[in-house]
Every structure is written in C-alpha cells, then in structure tokens.
Amino acid sequence: MLITIARFTYPYEAQIAWSKLDALGVPAYIADEHTINMQWLYSNALGGVRLQVREEDEQAALLALAEDLETELMQQEGFDTDLCPVCDSPNTEFYQFGKRWAFLIFLGLDFPLFPVKEGIQCRDCGAKSKIDGSK
Incomplete structure (x- = not known):
C-alpha cells in the first residue's frame, strides 16, 4: 500500500x-x-x-x-552568504521588500509602479535588512 x-x-x-x-x-x-x-x-x-x-x-x-543540504552545497560551490547585521549569523535567506505594496498597487492600477527591493532575512533572529546594492 x-x-x-x-x-x-x-x-x-x-x-x-x-x-x-x-x-x-x-x-x-x-x-x-x-x-x-x-x-x-x-x-x-x-x-x-x-x-x-x-x-x-x-x-x-x-x-x-x-x-537540508543548502548550507553544505553553498560552501562547496563557493557562494558567500550575507551575514545578519543584528546577530552576525550566516543563516540568512533571500527576502524582497515591498512585494505587498507592489501587489496592491498592481491590483488597483493594473500597472506595477512600486519598486521591489532585495534584502535578506535571518533564519535565526528573524531580522530583515536590505542588501547594500539595493539601497
């Protein structure tokens, strides 16, 4: 079965x-x-x-x-992870700021006017911060 x-x-x-x-x-x-x-x-x-x-x-x-083999794979392939600015943890993931506002504006105007910015979210402390290149 x-x-x-x-x-x-x-x-x-x-x-x-x-x-x-x-x-x-x-x-x-x-x-x-x-x-x-x-x-x-x-x-x-x-x-x-x-x-x-x-x-x-x-x-x-x-x-x-x-x-979860993500950390080992990233180390093996040589990717650098961004450190959390709050707790200095390397356990971070990609996060987008402004997705909710962009979606709501798109629903209202049928045109995406609100910019979405890239950032990281710490899996340990939950802090969200913007990546330096998207400020």
Missing part, C-alpha cells in the same frame, strides 16, 4: 523530491502529475501533486526529505 508523504502545488517540485529519494534508493511514485500538468487549476481541488512511498519506506523517505 502506498502512503502520501508530501504534496506539492507544481509537478516540478514533486520531481525534485522524487529524484532525491531515487538517488538514495527509496522507491517513490508521483500521483496526479499528468492531470495537473494538463489542467493546473485542478491542483488545489485534487490536493496537489502527491509523492507516495510504500509503508515500509515511509520513515526513510521522510528523513531524506527533511534533510
């Missing part, structure tokens, strides 16, 4: 998770991928694209999907 371990809005997200499990030797299956490829508006109605595994592989699959 197959158990759904994850649901995704888009089929490519399920394919990425499936390939991670396949690389680790965990057999996995993707359900509703073709239906949502043909009619993407059905995604929410069907509960998204489902990633399924056998019952005996459930724990191994969940552990594999929960593993």
Whole structure:
C-alpha cells in the first residue's frame, strides 16, 4: 500500500523530491502529475501533486526529505552568504521588500509602479535588512 508523504502545488517540485529519494534508493511514485500538468487549476481541488512511498519506506523517505543540504552545497560551490547585521549569523535567506505594496498597487492600477527591493532575512533572529546594492 502506498502512503502520501508530501504534496506539492507544481509537478516540478514533486520531481525534485522524487529524484532525491531515487538517488538514495527509496522507491517513490508521483500521483496526479499528468492531470495537473494538463489542467493546473485542478491542483488545489485534487490536493496537489502527491509523492507516495510504500509503508515500509515511509520513515526513510521522510528523513531524506527533511534533510537540508543548502548550507553544505553553498560552501562547496563557493557562494558567500550575507551575514545578519543584528546577530552576525550566516543563516540568512533571500527576502524582497515591498512585494505587498507592489501587489496592491498592481491590483488597483493594473500597472506595477512600486519598486521591489532585495534584502535578506535571518533564519535565526528573524531580522530583515536590505542588501547594500539595493539601497
């Protein structure tokens, strides 16, 4: 019997998770991928694209999907991460300032007039700050 371990809005997200499990030797299956490829508006109605595994592989699959290798990959590839100006943590992620206002102005005027600026958000302390190049 197959158990759904994850649901995704888009089929490519399920394919990425499936390939991670396949690389680790965990057999996995993707359900509703073709239906949502043909009619993407059905995604929410069907509960998204489902990633399924056998019952005996459930724990191994969940552990594999929960593993976050972003930091190691960035170090391996030589990317420099921006430090949080509040707590000096390198555990930051990309953040955009002004998305909400840009969306509201777009709804009202049908034209995007509000600039969106790039920044970072610290995963440790939650502080948000703008990147030097976008001030």
